[in-house]
């Protein structure tokens with residue numbers, strides 16, 4: 367067996383691993399990146415990127431359907447799913463090619479195959495019928511996570527889809543049941559609803575998109591209803607059977623058995639870590655009972671030469687978090703004093719309306735001991751939103767009552783996933799409500815809604831009427847008279 371030696375080896379070429387490898391090489395480390403499938407991992411090949419290509423296309427269909435309201439008369443749109451799939455595949459190919467270009471350009475050696483630890487400083491990589499031993503001073507394990515299967519719904523790729531099949535758009539089912547009202551179920555279910563499927567969502571918990579501001583969730587649910595979809599919460603999917611030409615999903619909805627006929631089933635009920643088969647035991651790496659690799663604030667496992675990042679180390683399962691962790695681990699390996707020290711970890715959910723979140727919700731702020739105030743500004747009162755005919759939604763800011771330190775922001779509405787970037791920067795820089803409220807925002811633009819929401823929280827709104835002062839709990843109504 368051939369042996370190769372590197373300063374550092376990254377296992378897994380997803381958004382955690384490929385970024386870590388680039389950063390290691392930039393910092394002068396002779397680096398190998400081992401990937402068994404495609405560079406870019408789930409994110410690029412069947413997750414974030416292709417799903418966004420489909421979401422944008424589905425939005426275009428809706429824009430075209432609604433164009434007549436704005437005086438644009440066109441034929442009703444028809445969806446050629448083979449062409450759409452081709453477009454999506456082209457997007458993926460371009461992105462994968464971009465990553466390969468970056469790795470090569472930075473001097474990273476990409477090794478195709480499956481790595482398994484045989485010692486704390488060595489892995490064996492099997493690929494293309496060959497085995498290679500690779501030794502290194504440091505390893506970053508970034509093998510990610512995979513979809514969970516639930517009893518009664520064996521993923522067969524035909525009747526029962528995971529996100530992987532749903533993103534591949536094999537067909538447009540007349541009726542689709544989405545099991546799981548998490549991010550994946552809601553994003554992909556929305557695509558199919560927009561492309562013409564009759565979609566039924568089943569979510570076991572009392573709310574879809576658990577943890578998201580309920581006012582935003584209400585808007586998403588309203589939007590889905592308008593598109594002919596049905597959302598059942600407190601609905602646990604139990605199993606399904608084929609009856610003639612259709613499938614019948616059995617679910618317990620609010621404690622009562624229900625049968626939902628459909629043509630395809632999409633199961634999106636969460637992720638589990640890819641920690642098996644890696645030889646982590648052989649290397650002595652500690653893994654939690656649920657399979658997550660335990661790390662410190664520098665992403666080092668209990669074995670000093672082995673680091674772990676991204677989904678493998680636990681939720682939230684976010685590509686941008688994995689990338690940041692990859693950069694930090696690489697810097698630590700290169701001798702820098704980097705560590706997890708971020709304040710703001712934004713989230714972006716591509717439902718309709720879109721949702722962008724960062725920092726604490728009002729309830730979370732209270733639970734952390736703050737006395738929070740909030741300010742909300744609806745897109746319906748914003749010139750730009752009215753002009754582009756996307757007025758559903760709002761920006762809500764949460765701040766500390768006394769200091770006015772900004773604690774969290776939820777954007778629900780047009781371009782919310784992009785708009786939250788400004789809020790993330792504000793939180794990361796320790797901004798106060800005044801910092802945002804006093805910053806001139808170009809007019810007419812959507813980010814003005816963030817500035818306005820901060821003004822509302824300060825009690826100085828311009829484009830909405832000031833709410834009448836209400837006494838706080840336990841405070842005399844005349845206290846400020």
Ligand code: NAD
Pocket residue numbers: 516545546547548549550551568569570571575576601602603604634635636637681682683684713714715716
């Ligand atoms: P999730 O954990 O976000 O949601 C799964 C949902 O399925 C939960 O709400 C759960 O209550 C429900 N569920 C479980 N069993 C059920 C049953 N038998 N019947 C009905 N409902 C059931 O999982 P996901 O949507 O698969 O996403 C996986 C991970 O990927 C998540 O952590 C998600 O945040 C992440 N992700 C994020 C984005 C984004 O930020 N845009 C996009 C895709 C995925």
